[in-house]
Amino acid sequence: MRNYGDILNRPKVFFITFNVYRRRRLLDLDQPKRIILGVLEALRLQAGLKCIGFVIMPNHVHALLWIPAGQSLSFVMHEWKRRSSLLIRTWYTAKAANYFREFGMGRRFWQPKYYPFEIESREKAEEILDYMHLNPTRSQLVQRAVDWKWSSARWYLARRTVGVPIEWVDF
Template identity: 30%
Template sequence: MVVRRYDTEGQARFLTFSCYRRLPLLQDPRTRDALAEHLERTRQRLGFRVLAWVVMPEHVHLIVLPADGRIGPVLRGIKQGFGRAMIGRWRKCGAPILDRMMDPRGTTRFWQRGGGYDRNLRDLEEIRTKIRYIHQNPVRRGLVAEAAAWRWSSAHDYGGPNGVVSVWRGWSG
């Protein structure tokens, strides 16, 4: 099945992508820190805006506004670079999880194949709804009692200064 993407300049995108086989590859706080840092470097390099984000133990949610409307380079920049770096790091230390990350062809995968879930957000209310959804994800999972307590999320950025990932608040929210 081919996933159709509607690259529309000026339109925010709600993205979800998961670790291979929904393995909790982002369980370790150091791995989540590394992903947040990688997201910020990729944001700076490609020039897209981040409206909201959260890193969960086995998946990531983002709302981004690509500079030119194209989401493909954003997804590749985030997923490929980080996945390769983590696989390389884990190979050096012989991490046992690598055995579970091998697909039927013998390729080690960090992310589930494909682009994940991708939805164009057409108006401010959709953006607000998805931001609330993203920020409440760790609360719904029982990881924290309040959204702002989850360090790997933009929830705390909306109440104070930016954290590791620079969040663009100029979307009129």
């Protein structure tokens, strides 16, 4: 019989997608995006994560994260969504109530689920990074991926800071 402990207790890389509830465009403004990155940075420090890449779109987030052995992806995602939801709702209420009213407060900020996909090779990680980084161009938000400031494309293509440290990992 296989020793599953070896599989469960090793670092893993995940491509993760999570969406704003009912695909509302509640991430159009810059401050909610800053909050998402701030919470990711806090979790990176708390849980020992490595951010390989990300993109924040108007209604969803993609991230490529390295999760250390012994750390739970479900804990990371629960905390990222919980903390960012609370902070973004608070910010909208205080600073941009009219914008938030247009979409309605809603029962939820994020969709209840997230979509993880384990990445096991450098080639797949590079494919995922390309997919993520081109998302803003496919959505016609910018003409070049490097111009979307809410993406790690700026770090990979121009070595510009992007709000969280970007770290490559060996596969």
